Amino acid sequence: MADPVTRRQLLAAAAGAAGSIAAATLLGEHVWPLLAREDLIPGAAPDVVLSPNAWTEGDDRLSFVAVGDTGSGGRQAMAVASAMAETYRRAPFGLVSLLGDICYYGNFEDRFEHVFARPMRPLIDAGVGFELAIGNHDDQLRHTDESLAEIEAELRLLGTPGLYYATSHGPVDFFYLDSSVPAVFGEGAPEQWEWLDAAMASSANRWKVVALHHPPYSSGRHGSTPGARRVLEPMLRRHAVDLVLAGHDHHYERTVPIAGTTYVVSGGGCKTTSTGRSPFTVTAESTLHFLHVEVEGDRLRGRAVRADGSVADRFELRAREGR
Amino acid sequence: MRREAVDRIAPPLYAAIDFAVILAPAVAVKLAADRGGMGDAEGVDLLAASALLGAAHAVVAFRRLRTEERVAVRRADMWLAAVDSLVMLALGATVLLVAVFYGFADEHASVADRGYPVVVLWTGVQLVAVVIAEATGRFVFWWLEPHPRGRPA
Numbered sequence: 001m002a003d004p005v006t007r008r009q010l011l012a013a014a015a016g017a018a019g020s021i022a023a024a025t026l027l028g029e030h031v032w033p034l035l036a037r038e039d040l041i042p043g044a045a046p047d048v049v050l051s052p053n054a055w056t057e058g059d060d061r062l063s064f065v066a067v068g069d070t071g072s073g074g075r076q077a078m079a080v081a082s083a084m085a086e087t088y089r090r091a092p093f094g095l096v097s098l099l100g101d102i103c104y105y106g107n108f109e110d111r112f113e114h115v116f117a118r119p120m121r122p123l124i125d126a127g128v129g130f131e132l133a134i135g136n137h138d139d140q141l142r143h144t145d146e147s148l149a150e151i152e153a154e155l156r157l158l159g160t161p162g163l164y165y166a167t168s169h170g171p172v173d174f175f176y177l178d179s180s181v182p183a184v185f186g187e188g189a190p191e192q193w194e195w196l197d198a199a200m201a202s203s204a205n206r207w208k209v210v211a212l213h214h215p216p217y218s219s220g221r222h223g224s225t226p227g228a229r230r231v232l233e234p235m236l237r238r239h240a241v242d243l244v245l246a247g248h249d250h251h252y253e254r255t256v257p258i259a260g261t262t263y264v265v266s267g268g269g270c271k272t273t274s275t276g277r278s279p280f281t282v283t284a285e286s287t288l289h290f291l292h293v294e295v296e297g298d299r300l301r302g303r304a305v306r307a308d309g310s311v312a313d314r315f316e317l318r319a320r321e322g323r
Numbered sequence: 324m325r326r327e328a329v330d331r332i333a334p335p336l337y338a339a340i341d342f343a344v345i346l347a348p349a350v351a352v353k354l355a356a357d358r359g360g361m362g363d364a365e366g367v368d369l370l371a372a373s374a375l376l377g378a379a380h381a382v383v384a385f386r387r388l389r390t391e392e393r394v395a396v397r398r399a400d401m402w403l404a405a406v407d408s409l410v411m412l413a414l415g416a417t418v419l420l421v422a423v424f425y426g427f428a429d430e431h432a433s434v435a436d437r438g439y440p441v442v443v444l445w446t447g448v449q450l451v452a453v454v455i456a457e458a459t460g461r462f463v464f465w466w467l468e469p470h471p472r473g474r475p476a
Contacts, residue, residue: 003397003399005399006467008466008467009397009399009400009403009467012400012403012404012407012463012466012467013403015407015410016403016406016407016410019407019410019411019414020406020410022410022414023410023413023414026414026418027347027413027414027417027418031417031418031421032347032348032351032417033351034421035348035351035352035355035417035420035421036351036352036354036355036358037355038355038425039355040421040424040425040428041352041369041424041441041445042424042428042431042432042435042441043435044435044436045435045436047436072428073428073429073432074428074432075356075361075365076355076356076359076361079359079361079365105425105428106428106429110429111428111429113433114428114429114432114433118432118436268359271355271359272355272358272359286358286359287358287359287360288359288360288361289360306360307359307360307361307362308360308361308362310360
């Protein structure tokens with residue numbers, strides 16, 4: 001005859017059953033995917049010294065890098081930063097366009113050294129300039145005091161002139177946008193769009209590049225930002241913008257020219273998420289990477305460079321007629 | 324299935340699951356590195372460390388079950404304790420890692436350039452989880468088993 005079940009056995013069985021369900025749910029749905037997606041393992045910063053101011057910039061020539069979502073300070077971020085430094089050594093560039101989300105796992109003020117200064121030290125010491133399109137970690141950007149303080153810290157520590165602004169480098173005019181929900185659709189939107197319209201109208205350079213965090217076109221995890229095309233595209237078309245650079249989704253993707261504008265997602269600065277393909281996609285790849293762009297005369301050549309230095313994509317744009 | 328067959332198959336199967344549970348977080352990190360194009364060598368250090376620890380603990384868990392099979396008054400006690408131990412291991416070996424690396428990101432990063440052995444921290448955290456799980460298994464078994472009156476437990 002079987003032994004009667006004791007109260008302690010019932011308790012142990014209940015603990016085991018509850019624990020199994022909790023473990024399966026917590027690990028399977030949250031923790032293992034988090035480990036597979038995030039860049040939590042600390043990494044050593046690139047240990048190279050680069051020749052300062054080694055790039056050539058003129059009226060018809062510019063070399064720059066764009067990279068988004070770099071803010072972990074982990075091994076993968078360091079690998080991308082090392083690849084950027086190596087690219088500088090071979091083909092120096094004077095500008096890095098940061099496409100948002102420059103700090104994860106804390107606030108920028110506290111993590112500045114680890115998520116920006118350490119990985120970018122060789123480039124900073126070489127005199128490379130950094131320009132930022134502000135990003136977010138969720139859809140609440142600018143909705144809370146905390147997120148406002150975070151943005152203020154990012155702007156101050158990187159010397160960024162504002163939430164949206166324009167810069168000019170050689171033959172390229174850059175327009176950095178605030179792509180948060182309030183700035184695109186909310187009460188701040190009219191002001192930003194009026195500014196952008198006027199800034200683009202007065203832009204006299206051959207090339208126009210827009211940089212923002214949320215991608216108007218993306219086949220990735222977040223996908224195309226709802227409504228962004230409706231708001232943004234008429235203006236991009238009117239002013240014949242050549243290239244739109246975005247982050248947010250952690251993959252690389254380039255679209256066919258849409259009304260003459262090529263859209264690139266470059267959000268693989270420290271972590272990756274899966275991507276599919278859409279009718280607008282020319283190439284898409286889930287990979288750690290950055291985008292290296294060289295402008296020379298009427299040609300703009302882009303290369304998506306993986307963390308191991310290999311090239312994921314190459315493309316070439318021709319200047320618009322009359323420019 | 325006959326009891327002898329269960330006795331033969333269950334402990335090694337349990338040890339294999341134990342090994343897989345310890346290895347799983349390193350596999351997740353390695354897959355992320357591979358997907359990101361970090362190169363074949365990236366993440367191998369953590370994988371090797373977890374595999375070594377997992378193998379060692381699989382042996383310990385196997386022996387524990389064999390010993391408990393011999394001494395258990397009620398075989399159900401042994402398996403209840405084994406399940407509780409495995410649950411603790413699954414949660415501890417992964418959640419503890421994420422908590423330590425996520426919660427103290429700056430502390431680890433600040434010494435990363437000085438040859439900071441991340442793999443040692445990784446192994447240490449998993450070792451703590453293993454010790455907790457092993458202690459849980461042994462304690463629950465002791466707690467469940469009947470003890471003769473008048474003798475210390």
